[in-house]
Structures are given as C-alpha cells and as structure tokens.
Amino acid sequence: MKAIRLHTTHPQRYNRTMATIHIPIDEAVRDLRTVLSRLTSDTSVVIERDSVPVAVLTSPTPEPRSLAECIALLESKEQAVQDETFAEDVAAGIALHRESLDSSMILHN
Numbered sequence: 001m002k003a004i005r006l007h008t009t010h011p012q013r014y015n016r017t018m019a020t021i022h023i024p025i026d027e028a029v030r031d032l033r034t035v036l037s038r039l040t041s042d043t044s045v046v047i048e049r050d051s052v053p054v055a056v057l058t059s060p061t062p063e064p065r066s067l068a069e070c071i072a073l074l075e076s077k078e079q080a081v082q083d084e085t086f087a088e089d090v091a092a093g094i095a096l097h098r099e100s101l102d103s104s105m106i107l108h109n
Contacts, residue, residue: 019043025054 021038028035028047035057039045045057065073
C-alpha cells in the first residue's frame with residue numbers, strides 16, 4: 001500500500017480567505033473519499049485528534065498564468081457593461097475628493 005503524505009499544520013502559511021472544515025481523525029480514516037470530495041480550491045480540511053490539529057489538507061495551488069494567458073482570458077470574456085448610474089457614481093466619487101494633490105507625493109523619474 002502506498003503511503004499518503006499529509007502536510008502538518010503551519011499557521012504562518014495559513015490562507016485566511018479559505019473556508020476550513022474540521023474532521024476528527026477517526027472520520028478521516030474511515031471515509032477518506034468523502035473527506036477528499038469536500039476539498040475544493042477555497043476549502044481546507046483540518047484533521048484533528050482530540051480537538052488538536054494533526055494535519056491540514058489543501059488543494060494544490062494552480063500553476064500561475066503568464067501575462068499573455070491572462071490577456072487572452074480577458075479578451076475571451078464578454079465586455080463589461082456599465083449600468084445607468086455608473087457616470088453619476090464616478091462624478092460623486094470625484095466630488096468627494098476635490099482637494100488638490102500634494103505634489104511632493106508625485107514620483108519623478
């Protein structure tokens with residue numbers, strides 16, 4: 001039988017946007033198929049023994065896209081459509097910030 005390698009808990013690398021499911025180790029051992037089916041790209045599964053985490057399962061990080069792939073993906077999508085109040089919302093935002101810019105904050109090359 002091939003050994004399954006689980007990552008131990010590393011709090012400094014924890015992704016706070018990820019939903020977390022806590023499962024007792026007995027349940028994980030009894031029904032690993034269900035545990036793995038609950039694992040998604042934005043969900044992690046914490047396996048616990050006596051309420052103490054012993055392992056965390058996460059989906060692998062997808063390969064990063066190149067800039068060309070990102071542009072092609074964006075171009076393949078439908079164009080954004082502005083709603084009727086978009087121009088009014090922009091004007092209201094500008095009106096809220098009429099103060100002059102501090103020229104010392106402008107970067108010069």
